Amino acid sequence: MTSPSNDSTALVSDFLLICFPNYQAWQHWLSLPLSLLFLLAMGANATLLLTIWMEASLHQPMYYLLSLLSMLDMVLCLTVIPKVLAIFWFDLRSISFSACFLQMFIMNSFLTMESCTFMVMAYDRYVAICHPLRYPSIITDRFVAKASVFILVRNALITAPIPILTARLHYCGRNVIENCICTNMSVSRLSCDNFTLNRMYQFVAGWTLLGSDFILIFLSYAFILRAVLRLKAEGAAMKALSTCGSHFILILFFSTVLLVVVLTNVARKRVPFDILILLNVLHHLIPPALNPIVYGFRTKELKQGCQKLLQRGL
Template sequence: MVLLSNSSAVPVSEFLLICFPNYQTWQHWLSLPLSLLFLLAMGANATLLVIIRMEASLHEPMYYLLCLLSLLDIVLCLTVIPKVLAILWFDFRAISFSACFLQMFIMNSFLSMESCTFMVMAYDRYVAICHPLRYPSIITDQFVAKAGVFIVARNALLAVPIPILASRLRYCGKNVIENCICANLSVSRLSCDSFTLNRIYQFVVGWTSLGSDFILIFLSYIFILRAVLRFKAEGAAIKALSTCGSHFILILFFSTILLVVVLTNVARKRVPMDILILLNVLHHLIPPALNPIVYGVRTKEIKQGIQKLLQQGI
């Protein structure tokens, strides 16, 4: 397989993903913790889906949203991590144009879908605490179905132009992507054309969609906190806040890692390239691994479902 030089004018037919270009000798060791995290993420999310499916008491809107989050996590992991491990284990660096741009679309759309799901879950908690008597009539199965359609449609439609704009560029020089994944800007930088429109679109859409989601999440928790502070019954405030604890922790995982990735990319000249690559990979792996564990540990109904599943297995 030939790596094209910078001066070549021959159109390229595939890309080569180069993980950790400055640390090729130890990347095999890195595959071990990444493999364990991948197995943990897949196993934990699959177990959560099975428990919610089998336990009738969990057939409620809040847990349906949790199922949606688990499905998004599974797809994200399967889209990114197997290819990363194939590179680290077997040096399978080649990726076709179609596979690269498909991965780009899934990463951009599904990460936004996760953010939007967190926003809907925040609204669910807001209604449960601020309007408990109206909760059964507002947060219904029909509401969850409509919310699911909105989450998928909004973010898929907004993400479609990103791989389309990238695929329309002319790639006639380098074909080596200095990344483990087909990130939009990592790919577009290899083109012979200007990718300013691509970069501006991703920036505007990313900050608009993610920014609006986090603003609504923040406002939901402001209203929740204000309502909780009015509770006069002893222990009522703590009990109300505990129902939001798992959701808040998940948002913290997602937003913290996303913020680190954004800040390090802004300061890319000061941060080693390999650190940026590792953070991009971990951003697609750590939240999916931790999300079901947090809910499993903090939710009594899910813990009971796990116990029943284990007893049936025994």
């Protein structure tokens, strides 16, 4: 399927997504673990959101931030995974021009929104541990509302030019995307224009947003670690380290996977391209599956709220 025009993107009506071009035969087997992870991610996040909504005692700033993280995770999953499974199960490879760039926008903006949410949550833990007496006056409902608006607006505005620049490129007949999802580079390589500006903007915007978030996260946990080591109450230091340590490991996993995706994209001639595709898919699936478990259901209040919810259901 090709576009009949050599000089206009307006006539490009759709693209074809080719997942794992070198391993088409085992796509059906891969769909099974992806389906299970997808169900786990959606079920865990939906349960967390419902628990927080139904339990009045959980209507607190920290749990509002958890709700925001869960909503971002669910949108990311729904944007990517159903289409991947449709390709695996029903060979529905076609995606419209507009849907492709909408998917690109959501992936870019929501991934950076998630990173920014991690940063705000790290600040929340910093205030709770380093300035516990001031916590109720600093981390308020109004603070969460302002932080949520900042997270949404900052990342949406800065990442919006990426799909816009890609959509303005001219596509000269090639419309087969060797990927499961509409990533910027996978689509841009199909154009007959120079996409250096596109690539440079994504690089600068991505590292500016994610880099600033990760620096602030690292500083927050460095101050938390320093404060925790000074705690003299028996068991207090270990409890704080256990909670914050699991959070930091999850953030590190999120950033490491993202870094691997970036590096393999740069060195794509040295790394099997199918590995890059798999990493892209898993990065939109594994963190959403782990976030509600590590951040949410390890806390006593959420466990109790979830048990009450299940008892009501029974």
